[in-house]
Amino acid sequence: MLGNTVDGPAAAGVADVVKTYGNGDTAVRALDHVSVDFAARRFTAIMGPSGSGKSTLMHCLAGLDTVDDGKVLIGQTDLTGLSDAALTRLRRDRVGFVFQSFNLLPTMTAQDNILLGLRLAGRRPDLAWFDTVVDALGLRTRLRHTPGELSGGQQQRVACARALVGRPQVVFADEPTGNLDSRAGAEVLDFLRTSVRELDQTVVMVTHDPVAASYTDHGVLLADGRVAAHLTRPTADTVLAALTNLGV
Amino acid sequence: MLRTVLAGLRARPLRLLLSAVAVALGVAFVAGSLVLSDAVHAGLRDAVAVQTRGVDASISQTRRGGAALDDELLATVRGVHGVAAAEGRSTVGALLRDASGRPRETSATTLPADQGLRPFDLADGRLPGTAGEIAIERDTAEGHALGQLVTVLDQDGRQHTFTLVGTVTRPTDAGIGAAALVLLPEALRQLARGQGFDEIVVRATPGVGRPRLVADLTGAVGGRGVEVVTGQEAAARLLDNTAPDSSGLTGFFTAFAVLAMIVAAMVIINSFTILVAQRARELALLRCVGAGKRQVFASVLAEAAAVGAVASVVGLCGGRGVAAALQSIVGALGGHHATVYLPVTARTVVASLAIGVLVTALAAALPARAATRVAPVDALRTPLEGRSARAGRPRTIAGLALLAVGVGAAVFALRVEAQAGAALSVAAMVALLGAVLATGPLLVGSVMRALGAICAPMLGRSARLAALNAGRNPKRTAASAAALTIGLAVVSLVTTMAAGVEAGQSRSLDQQLAAQFTVTSLLDSQPLPPTLPATLAAVPGVAAAAPRVSFSGDLGALGGWGMTAVRGDAFGGLLRPVVLSGHLDRLGPGELAVSQELARQTGVAVGDTVQAGPRGNPVPLRAVAVYDSVQAPGVDLRLAVVDLGQLPALDPTGFSYDGSILVRLAEGADPNQVRPALERALAAAPLATLNSVADLKDRMSAPLRGTLNLMWALAALAVLIAFAGIANTLSLSVLERTRESALLRALGLTRGGLGGAIAVESVFVALFGAACGLLLGVGSAWLLARVASTGAQPVLFTLPLGRLGVLLGAAVLAAPLAALIPARRAARGSLVAGMAER
Ligand SMILES: Nc1ncnc2c1ncn2[C@@H]1O[C@H](COP(=O)(O)OP(=O)(O)OP(=O)(O)O)[C@@H](O)[C@H]1O
């Protein structure tokens, strides 16, 4: 494989993936032969200028969208060519997500939202793990509240809990801190890092924020739908420098 | 501002289309009902036009005993200047033996020699040329072949045979009862001896004006009780005479139009409420950038009025389709091919458009006002999906108040006498309906949770999701269920009442009639042969046969009343009316039994003696009992009963009618085995017909069942509109929940699961509406049954489980169909695009 993020077995990855939106003159090549692997039990950041294809890559990896060419792997499973039903099963059993906004169903309590994925899959929640996740995120006292009664940071933490409670093979987070102030953002990032370091999870996160990237073990830089650079143990400074190199 | 309105319209074509569909459906329904009520009249007008076609002048008697419209007068008329043709027209009642030999009531008319004055067309064969030939209306002639002999019985029961030479048709009949048999005037005279014509119709020679013709004819034959009018006038009179009969049907359809309007208004209001609520954010944004409250409000109103107007016009056209479909259905239920009338009157146009535009504008105004009242920033901040309309305190209070009024009225209705009771019951029903509609939103939450919990083991996640979604906006859910509630309440009320009346009739007949058969005359006026009771009593297996006859009795100072004479020993053994006071084991000469009705009207009580009959020769009758009895053909006891021997003294004119014989079989005799023997015994009396108790019950409930079928056909449409409303609400909700649906799919809900949740939601809403409607309808039926029931004519409260089950089943099955489109929409959308939706 091309990327050098792998210092253990890969939890997910793409190989030579092409994704084009629209056709003819207005066609936009959002991913242009991208190959990258995401190591298991690592926290990886995907960075890059606006419109560089970060969200598209994440959607394709998570089975939310299809690619035009190339391979998308979650563990050993190739997502290209899977039926909609198989993709749905894969999403609920092996993948977790945190979106930038609108992660929760407004009608359900925080607890129901956290357990939603498991219930959809008809899986019995592991209560010890549920407690671990909820306590790590400090949500114990908020479980009976509906999203409307939670702050933005709390809502995002509920979304993180939901993503992790099913012990997915990999968690994808698309700008999870984009809507949060720095303190709330730090809480979420802290938790994501903890979940990788102490709970053995794999997290891939899209972010614009060099500070957020500094929480991760590894950074992948995208530009114009291609992988532009890799950063190991990124810090705010190295990320800024790398982005500047790209001419942003 | 106009530009933003237009931009808004363009940006939300789908949402607007859905609301427009709701408006169009509602208006179509209202227009359809109105067209239908006009169609009844249009049909009559057409039938009358056929009956009087070609008639330029009509000559008729203005009073009995005037100059007879005979051949002599006809000859005079034919001699008047300007008369091209004149024909005598008569219609007499007669019985035609159908293909199976059973006499059927119909009527016969004269064949005009002049082609232009024939109110029918030749369909097959030829018209009668001699007095021994007959032509028959095509449907009536069914089973008879051309060239065959047919038997016609006249009013006196005499048989006449004619050769069938042709069949005739009319472009339309519309139930004005035009005659089915066509005979030459001389043949008709055999059926009704010694009578002149009913009418002489005249066709003018070309170029002669009608007023002139009428004046000339009046000069020649007018006066002495004979009147000449133009053909138009004659038609107008005929229409006036027939129209009152149809006013019942017109009223029925109009009442239905009102029901349609209510249901339609609910559907329209609900869908516009949702539409404007969904736009609250957009409206807030407009205000944030500087639009005034009033501007925003006016723009919403203008948009709604525009949509309402366009949709109403579409609905008006659709309404004619509804009317056409209904007329075909009603025709099919009536077993004949109906002519379809689609008159569009000013009333229909105005009412439909007004309903469409006003209700739509109102429906938009209420939520728009609410939207402009909140601070714009608040409206922007609250996420659309999180905002829910909670039911408030005023609603609880209103609901409880209506409930109290309803229950109070119901309790009073059970205490007071029938007339006031019925009015109170209706008030109670309306109040209870109001209570259900008011408290609906309060109940939705818990009902949906319960339904979700009950169905979860079977349907899994879909049930829970559906329950959550249906319960999230109680007002909306309750409103979309309400239309169904109203529709089903009306249908189940009528169905249950009809079943109760039928069961009551059946039971009271069983209790009050110990006979297994009755024999009645096909012609009311024609008495059965006096020896027939003895003949029947002699049939093996028959225990008793007692004659009974109705007459107009003279009770002296009490006045004249419809009475019955029965062989006195029939009481107890054959007849057992409910006796309210006194004894009625038998009725001897000089004794009188009076009905509860007569006792109430005249104050006669048991023990009183009445001087009945002619004043010069009074007959003292002692009242021995007050009874109440069932009214069934051939068994009716009318207002008072005397022994048969008393009849000549009480009714010197000797004009009795509706004669019948009650036949009781011996213990252990099998009715099916005795029946053929009875039929044989009746062979000598051609007018006598044998009815079993089951036949009687059938005949008693036939009109009820006809009404019920019509009711079902109409109500099916009301329910259809209600489902269109549910489909509409669901579609709008699905649009509103696009992001949520995408999130659920992203989290692992399959397409089928998502679609299923929406289908189940639809079923839950339908169940809620249907259950409320059924409870309300059945409860009201119970109340009405209690109030309307009397000892002799009980209205039992029975649950027609089959029919109610069909209703509930149809509601539950139709619900997933209503969800089909919204469910497909929700399941098909792209995940990524769905998440990006705002
Ligand atoms: N549905 C779509 N239709 C057409 N073009 C699209 C669509 N989605 C994304 N694109 C295009 O694909 C490219 C990559 O988009 P993507 O959303 O992946 O960027 P991104 O890196 O996530 O940007 P940002 O940092 O602004 O979120 C962009 O040029 C975008 O315009």
Ligand SMILES: [Mg+2]
């Ligand atoms: Mg993005």
